[in-house]
Amino acid sequence: xxxDQKNIAFDPFNVDMMDPSGDFSKNxxxxxxxxxxxxxxxxxxxxxxxxxxPIVVPTNFFWGEGNNFETFRKYATFTCRxxxxxxxxxxxxxxxxxxxxxxx
Numbered sequence: 001x002x003x004d005q006k007n008i009a010f011d012p013f014n015v016d017m018m019d020p021s022g023d024f025s026k027n028x029x030x031x032x033x034x035x036x037x038x039x040x041x042x043x044x045x046x047x048x049x050x051x052x053x054p055i056v057v058p059t060n061f062f063w064g065e066g067n068n069f070e071t072f073r074k075y076a077t078f079t080c081r082x083x084x085x086x087x088x089x090x091x092x093x094x095x096x097x098x099x100x101x102x103x104x
Contacts, residue, residue, distance in 0.1 A: 032075075035066040055080070058101060072098070 012030035019025060038060040057080075063069050078096040 032071060034072075035062045037061045037067075054103075056101060056103070 012032050014026075014028060015031060016024045017027060040058040040060070043056040043058070061067050061069070061072065076098070078098055079093050080096045081091055081093050084090040
């Protein structure tokens with residue numbers, strides 16, 4: 001909630017952190033809430049376990065509905081998390097990129 005009692009929505013905000021001595025430091029690091037993207041489907045062909053292969057995931061990022069393209073492009077760290085179907089405690093996280101479709 002902002003000082004004027006309005007919801008912060010998707011505007012940037014700062015968080016003052018308390019250090020171990022009890023002092024608050026002004027970090028001036030912007031944080032944002034964002035609307036979770038909507039993933040439509042996964043597009044890939046067969047690949048061996050040791051083979052790198054692109055996976056295309058058409059996604060609705062809700063640009064203009066709370067999410068800002070330039071903010072995502074500048075600050076977002078894209079990753080993909082793959083979880084084992086037979087053992088959900090096993091997973092791997094890989095780097096990802098945001099790309100236009102068709103690629104290029």
